[in-house]
Amino acid sequence: MWTKVVTGFGYWDVYSWLIFLAIASFFTLWLRNSGRQDYKEGTYQDEIYFSGNDVPEDGQDISVPADSAYWGFIKVFRPYYDVMLSVHNGLAQDYLGYFVLSIAIITALIVLL
Amino acid sequence: MNWHAHLPALLLAVPLLGAFATPVFNMGGKTLRNAWFIVISSSVFLIALALWHQVSVNGIQVYVMGAEQFALSLPSGMKLPVRIILEVDALSAFMALAGSITSLAGAWFSLSFMDRFTGLSRFVSLYLLLTVGMLGMMITGDLFNFFVFLEIASVASYGLVAFWRDRPQAIEASFKYMLLSQLAAMLVLVAIGFLYGRYNVLNMAAIGSLIHMGIVEKVALAFLISALALKCGAFPMYLWIPDAYGEAPASVSCLLVTVSQASLYGLFRVCFSIYGLAMSNKVVAWILIIFGLLSMFIAVSMAVIQHEVKRLMAYHAVSQTGYMLLGVGVGLLALGNSQALAEYGFTALKGGVFHIFNHAMYKGLLFLTAGTLYYMTGTRDLNKMGGLVRKSPWTAFMFVVAAAAIAGLPPMNGFASKLLIYQSSFAVHPLLTVVALVTSILTLASFVKVFQTAFLGPEQDRMADVKKVPATMLVGMGILTVAVLLLTFFPTWALSHLVEPAAKALVDQAGYIAAIMGGAF
Numbered sequence: 001m002w003t004k005v006v007t008g009f010g011y012w013d014v015y016s017w018l019i020f021l022a023i024a025s026f027f028t029l030w031l032r033n034s035g036r037q038d039y040k041e042g043t044y045q046d047e048i049y050f051s052g053n054d055v056p057e058d059g060q061d062i063s064v065p066a067d068s069a070y071w072g073f074i075k076v077f078r079p080y081y082d083v084m085l086s087v088h089n090g091l092a093q094d095y096l097g098y099f100v101l102s103i104a105i106i107t108a109l110i111v112l113l
Numbered sequence: 114m115n116w117h118a119h120l121p122a123l124l125l126a127v128p129l130l131g132a133f134a135t136p137v138f139n140m141g142g143k144t145l146r147n148a149w150f151i152v153i154s155s156s157v158f159l160i161a162l163a164l165w166h167q168v169s170v171n172g173i174q175v176y177v178m179g180a181e182q183f184a185l186s187l188p189s190g191m192k193l194p195v196r197i198i199l200e201v202d203a204l205s206a207f208m209a210l211a212g213s214i215t216s217l218a219g220a221w222f223s224l225s226f227m228d229r230f231t232g233l234s235r236f237v238s239l240y241l242l243l244t245v246g247m248l249g250m251m252i253t254g255d256l257f258n259f260f261v262f263l264e265i266a267s268v269a270s271y272g273l274v275a276f277w278r279d280r281p282q283a284i285e286a287s288f289k290y291m292l293l294s295q296l297a298a299m300l301v302l303v304a305i306g307f308l309y310g311r312y313n314v315l316n317m318a319a320i321g322s323l324i325h326m327g328i329v330e331k332v333a334l335a336f337l338i339s340a341l342a343l344k345c346g347a348f349p350m351y352l353w354i355p356d357a358y359g360e361a362p363a364s365v366s367c368l369l370v371t372v373s374q375a376s377l378y379g380l381f382r383v384c385f386s387i388y389g390l391a392m393s394n395k396v397v398a399w400i401l402i403i404f405g406l407l408s409m410f411i412a413v414s415m416a417v418i419q420h421e422v423k424r425l426m427a428y429h430a431v432s433q434t435g436y437m438l439l440g441v442g443v444g445l446l447a448l449g450n451s452q453a454l455a456e457y458g459f460t461a462l463k464g465g466v467f468h469i470f471n472h473a474m475y476k477g478l479l480f481l482t483a484g485t486l487y488y489m490t491g492t493r494d495l496n497k498m499g500g501l502v503r504k505s506p507w508t509a510f511m512f513v514v515a516a517a518a519i520a521g522l523p524p525m526n527g528f529a530s531k532l533l534i535y536q537s538s539f540a541v542h543p544l545l546t547v548v549a550l551v552t553s554i555l556t557l558a559s560f561v562k563v564f565q566t567a568f569l570g571p572e573q574d575r576m577a578d579v580k581k582v583p584a585t586m587l588v589g590m591g592i593l594t595v596a597v598l599l600l601t602f603f604p605t606w607a608l609s610h611l612v613e614p615a616a617k618a619l620v621d622q623a624g625y626i627a628a629i630m631g632g633a634f
Contacts, residue, residue: 005605012529012532060499064566096296098349103300103339
């Protein structure tokens, strides 16, 4: 009774979700455990697959820095980000300009419409 | 009259006393100052809790400063209220409760986090003044007092953002914030002047009872919306936020989230309680909705490319404000149309209001975890972090709780409030929901990046000697984690006891006015 969110279009229940999550986790772990029976610990099967490349000795060399995360997404949206970065340029006079422009637009919309 | 009647005044008097008495307690040493800080912050929380309970049981609480009786808003046969009046309805009490929780969590966190710096007496005084300003904005029933508390909060926050004054970036961030904030404050003052000139009153309920839309009222409304939208952080006026939140000490950023929400509260109060049904057309509702959509999408897209952890979280604070603007904007769109209000408007309002509380808890927690990462490593650059889950598993756990909540992953509290907003905004136009969903996905992507780069991965050599997280910082984060988990596992209780009364108070303009004007309304 304390866990149901009624939206007016339906409802959602926290505990139902948690029960579903527990059942799904059980089956996932069961499937995983019933996987390859020929696995042998300490053999070549333990080696890391690194996209066919040699695995660096030092684990630190294979960590992905924050700047490289989502590079494809950022590359695709480069034109958008060029515009956005020019807006977020850090100049106080520009920020004031955007504010004054916003006041003008909001005032015009409210007064005229 | 029992002491419960004085709770609204105590909510402001206690932190005010705390702020001005801190230098005295500081003379007794660090332990006494810290104890004073926690005693005052805890007292503020308990008063806010008692006030919320009082409002839940007895309805709107009115407190008149200097009147013959504290609850008498129209003494001596007067037709209009003239004194300073605090008016606490369910929405005000709800906001004050959220603000007092983040203030308490930030206070605990500050004890160790700020310990290595000097000038802590000033820090504690400014922190408590910021709390006073925030709470004052939330419970005042007077427009001019709203402006005064807005200024108290602003001036305290300029000092706190620039607290690390040896960092040029902190000074610059504070300067930008001050420049924009002062212009916004002047706009608020001019708007209040317009309304005072027209109606001879400053009380919000009294103005609400008298207002009819003319050019002056429309210009005042536009100025109030613009100024408060800047203060709460709506596109394209939020640009000061990444700098200010990013440079402020983490506990201050945690509190600044709810200070910004106090401005959002002011915006909602203006739209619903002062203008309300007098705004016959839907322009303002659509302005809020468009502000919401632009803020949520543009800010989250900027967050994805950040590598400085606090700036990233600051962009997310703007993005989440967009959800609240969307929810309440949709609710405002339905105002005056009982069928639309019943079908989707009230659900949207509940979603927007619930998101305010949720956001205060998980965003405050995220800023505290960012502060913990800085405390441990001495850097805020995610590129230089890695493998920290081994060093502080509790911080990692609390970060995951907050990140899952902000991303709206079921079963977290963020999902519950977002679900209400998604479904109700879909009734207005599916595009609104699409933007909100895309924003949620990008939020998740952004926090997966933070978790992967800061906490996961192989142990870094440069992270070998990171500092241990002190217990008081864990307590600060723990308070907000418990709040997030309670809201997650008992959403129905939160909706029926916290959110619905607040949302009802927002649409009940007549009730808000009648509490002050009584028979004169």
